[in-house]
Amino acid sequence: MEFTKGHGTGNDFVILPDPDGALELAPDLVAAICDRRRGIGGDGVLRVVRAAKHPDGAAMAGEAEWFMDYWNSDGSFAEMCGNGARVFVRYLLETGLATPADGTLPVATRAGVVHARVDDAAIAVEMGRPRLYGASAAALGGLALPGTAVDVGNPHLVCPVPAGLELTGLDLTRAPGFDPALFPSGVNVEFTAPGEPVDGVDAHVLMRVYERGSAETLSCGTGACAVAAVALHDVAQQVGTVAVDVPGGRLTVTITPDSCWLSGPALLIATGTLSLP
Numbered sequence: 408m409e410f411t412k413g414h415g416t417g418n419d420f421v422i423l424p425d426p427d428g429a430l431e432l433a434p435d436l437v438a439a440i441c442d443r444r445r446g447i448g449g450d451g452v453l454r455v456v457r458a459a460k461h462p463d464g465a466a467m468a469g470e471a472e473w474f475m476d477y478w479n480s481d482g483s484f485a486e487m488c489g490n491g492a493r494v495f496v497r498y499l500l501e502t503g504l505a506t507p508a509d510g511t512l513p514v515a516t517r518a519g520v521v522h523a524r525v526d527d528a529a530i531a532v533e534m535g536r537p538r539l540y541g542a543s544a545a546a547l548g549g550l551a552l553p554g555t556a557v558d559v560g561n562p563h564l565v566c567p568v569p570a571g572l573e574l575t576g577l578d579l580t581r582a583p584g585f586d587p588a589l590f591p592s593g594v595n596v597e598f599t600a601p602g603e604p605v606d607g608v609d610a611h612v613l614m615r616v617y618e619r620g621s622a623e624t625l626s627c628g629t630g631a632c633a634v635a636a637v638a639l640h641d642v643a644q645q646v647g648t649v650a651v652d653v654p655g656g657r658l659t660v661t662i663t664p665d666s667c668w669l670s671g672p673a674l675l676i677a678t679g680t681l682s683l684p
Contacts, residue, residue: 411498412447412677415490415530417625417655421449422498422675425476428460434482440681441480447681450621451488452478453495455504458515467515473499474515479620487518487560489628493530493673496523501675518560524668531670534629535560536662537636545596546584547577552598555637559667562594563633574600574613579623593619597630599637602652608659609647610638615654625655628669635660636667 408430411422421440423430432454441449454476458464464474475495477488496512499505505512512523514532522533541556545566554566564585568574583596595618602611614634616627635649639662648661658671 408681408683410447410679410681411675412449412679413494413497413673413675414655415493415626415628415673416653416658416671418490418627419449419625420451420453420491420494421447421681422453422455422494423681424455424502426455426457426460426504428456430454432476432478434478436683437478437482438480447679450480450618450624451485451491452480453491453498454478455495455498463517464515467520470520471513471515473505477516479618480622481620483620484517485561485620487516487521487534487629489532489534489559489632489669490626490671490673491628492516492521492523492532493628493669493671494675496525496530496532497673497675500525516560526670528672528674529670530673531668532628534632534667534669536665536667537632539636539640541589543586543589545598547579547598554596555640556589556594557633557636559629559632561629562590562592563597563630564590564594565597565599565633565637568598568600574598574615577615579615579617582619582622583617595619595627595630595633597627597634599634602650605650607648608650609644610635610642610649611652612638612649613652626653626658628658628671631658632660632662632667632669636662
């Protein structure tokens with residue numbers, strides 16, 4: 408099987424072209440592909456399939472030709488992946504499978520149709536406006552860190568790191584604890600700290616993330632959107648632009664009255680042939 412490897416700010420994916428939906432993916436196969444020692448390695452798999460050919464995308468085929476069939480590295484599904492969507496769009500463009508109309512390109516996902524905008528090296532995807540819906544806490548290393556629950560098409564818990572605790576010193580080798588009553592399907596947990604002022608944005612935030620199904624990653628696009636929404640809420644702003652620095656680089660999030668744009672680099676770095684186990 409042919410594959411392409413790509414990443415967005417270090418959030419890396421194995422891209423499998425399957426236009427007609429003929430490939431039978433299974434959790435153990437996805438986990439084997441994403442294994443960083445015995446497979447190709449990645450935070451997840453992006454299967455490129457026509458929306459009309461996938462049961463989860465067929466209802467959106469009238470709006471978007473292509474469906475992003477995203478799998479976490481452990482073989483579980485995720486509703487949405489912001490960096491994955493940007494890398495997915497880069498793949499469609501560079502392989503000639505799609506051409507933007509009026510400067511935008513629609514992509515079907517399990518969280519609905521998202522729209523992408525291309526600006527040279529950067530790709531921005533328009534997602535639904537993040538929704539803050541409750542308070543909770545993450546348990547980490549014997550600490551209970553208060554946070555805000557945010558829906559970005561998938562669940563997030565944004566936890567500011569208290570004074571005296573370094574963001575870089577957090578041990579994210581194990582999954583943080585969370586309230587299963589509030590997050591019955593699991594949750595992505597973001598830990599944040601304020602960054603130095605940056606020109607041209609309303610806030611600057613540093614972020615680390617533990618993604619459900621993938622452990623700690625170098626970046627999380629929907630997590631950056633959740634973090635930006637909380638940062639603006641904390642300064643009593645409903646709209647604005649936030650620079651979010653993740654270990655893999657910088658993402659820029661712009662929240663408008665009815666949407667959220669996630670922008671950053673999206674690169675394809677390798678192609679090859681995969682021998683399926």
